[in-house]
Amino acid sequence: MSRSVYRFATFRLDVAARELHSGGKLLTVSPKVFDGLVWLIEHRERAVGRDELIAAIWGRVDVTDAQLGQLIRKLRRVVGDAGEGQSMVRTVPRFGYRWVAETRLADAGDAVVESPPPGRTPRRIAAAVAAAVLALAVVLGAWLWHARPALDAKDAVAVLPVAVEPEADPESAWLRLGLMDQIAERLREAGLRVVPSGNIAATARNDGTPLLGEQRVGAATGAGRFVVATTRRVAAGWVSRIEWRDADRVLREVEANGDSAVAATRQAGNRLLLALGRPAGTDVEQGDAPNEQWLQRIDAAVLDTDFTTARSLLDEAPADLRGTPAWLLRRADVDLATERMEAARAGYLELLGRLPAIDATTHARALIGLSGPVAQAGDLAAAQRSLGEAIGLLRGMNAPQLLGEAFYGRGLFRMVQGDLDDAEADFSQARIALELAGDSLQLARLQGQQATLLALRNRHAESLAMWNAAADRFERFGDAEKFVDALGNCATEQLYLLQPQGALATVRRAEPWLARLDHPLSEALFGFTFARVLALNGRTREAREKFQSLLGSAASAEIVGMPAAVQVELAQLDFEQGDAASAARRAEAAMRALADPALASTLYARIRNSGWLVLSRSLRATAAAKTETAPGRLDAPSNDAGIGAIYRNLVEAETRWPVDPAAATRAYEASLAAAKGAGAPADVAEVVVSWGMALIRAGQASKATTVVGQVADWAGEDFACAVLQARLYLALRQPEAFARAYAAAQRLAGERPLPGDLLAASTQLR
The missing domain is CATH 1.25.40 (Serine Threonine Protein Phosphatase 5, Tetratricopeptide repeat)
Structure with missing residues (x-):
């Protein structure tokens, strides 16, 4: 089998050997930068979306744009590509990146041959959509036995981080989230709809506080019922008190003693379930065993994104815990979260190799986890098969959060491959599952993907509604970067819908959050949208100032096509103010820039056609246009x-x-x-x-x-x-x-x- 060896500029990239040479010298490249370089080169025939690149490199979807931006900057430095020139990696506004350097494919012995760009994956036939709809009906039918049909968020229960007294207790740090997760899992097992612990932990991180109140958690998650717990050390051990609250009322209150905080809280949880008329366990159970408590410590560290502590706990685990399915699963999950993709892949495969000894939930979690490293290695088809197998396992189980994650992941990979119909079907099923799970944060991310699909299909009113819902969720969770990006997309859709005044209110809503951004490219993209909104509201001077500032911005220069897009907007302003000659000059310069093959994507279709229209109009309005027979000096955009x-x-x-x-x-x-x-x-x-x-x-x-x-x-x-x-x-x-x-x-x-x-x-x- 031949090995992929790419040549570009002075570089030689050997994919199989994972080596990058420049001028015969072996370069030191971090694994993630190498993976990103390979993915961009192997898909150089098109622009690669940010979500696709994140899924390919990290194998998961909860990576921020700031992290991706940092990686791209490192990648550019490795290959000597200045951000202003973008001779190798171009930034595609509001989408992602594209490899544009002239690249050849050689064999392992460097016999160079020209490499045609790989072809696109064909879209599935429309019948697949009908099959997906039928599958959704089957899923819902199975869940009717396990979950209440009403999807009102107020039916969900939110368990708050547990207050530990005294706060200086050495174990208080892990107990805060560990006991929260213990109570949440217990309530979930009893058939209650409980907000995922990760949603609560994310809110606490964004707020910078270890403890949260009901009002804040309710605003973030939409939950209408709350569990507030306190555990404190006393002379004889520990005492845990749990309150069941509805708004500001305490409806139930229980208390229990135990030798440890875990045991006391478990007993209090059982008593709460009995008070609610739900099945409860005994006061002393396997969950109080040392190994179970060790696993709880690991889970608490992961919830707090403290992966260093989580890995230390895995390494120091008792001998009889190491090598068990529970330990293997957590080790693979931590490897995945810390981007050790090969280790994660090996861990999940080792776990799957123990079938049929592992339970169905562990089996499904391993398949979902495995899809990340497999996709990162470039085999999206295998990643989809892994997620499809997980979906098959989860359909008959009461595990809506896992099922939602599986559908979301498969939908994302299908969208990456251009299967928009199948992706939409998967996203729809993921939405039902995540609503049943009460996972508001993942729902916000999902809604952004669904809104993008709707916009691509010119369903702008529906896209706007979806982006608004996503923005509201991100705002509740305090995620500034995703909130501002969602509002920028909302404003863009409002302009398409001829709602400029509504768009102005939308961008104004984002202004207080801009100071919290630490991502220049996101700021530049939002600034472009803001300027367009101002222009279409008659705020001409302010709009022109913003556009001019973007032309001089280093961040804008890093975004391929941004200078041309700004020139098109300025040309339109010039034309409206009667300066046809200036409009023609700007529009003509923009159209020449937009003729770059790197901008051939349909993402630039509106910019190209808007530029051509204003160029045509301004040329006819000038004296020079009287001697011309063509509507403009450039050919009409094609293939749009x-x-x-x-x-x-x-x-x-x-x-x-x-x-x-x-x-x-x-x-x-x-x-x-x-x-x-x-x-x-x-x-x-x-x-x-x-x-x-x-x-x-x-x-x-x-x-x-x-x-x-x-x-x-x-x-x-x-x-x-x-x-x-x-x-x-x-x-x-x-x-x-x-x-x-x-x-x-x-x-x-x-x-x-x-x-x-x-x-x-x-x-x-x-």
């Missing part, structure tokens, strides 16, 4: 399915209208049909405003009513639609209707100038 058809036909219509109105009308009709079929309200309005104005100027006001009426519902929020409506009423000689429309346009204008004919007509009406 859906969106491209809208703008190609629109530019053709605007160009032909003065000389061939019939041909222009056909082009307008085609453009509008494409906008309604594959565009957003903003695209529909772009076509209607252009066509309606052409008809009004041609003296065809009656015919214009049919066209203009299609944006009447948006005239109350969108400036261009309001201006169009005012011009129509003026042409139809309807003074009262004109006055109302003019008032709306005046209200929405901001710093944008109102057309002279409308100003004159308004003066005459006074």
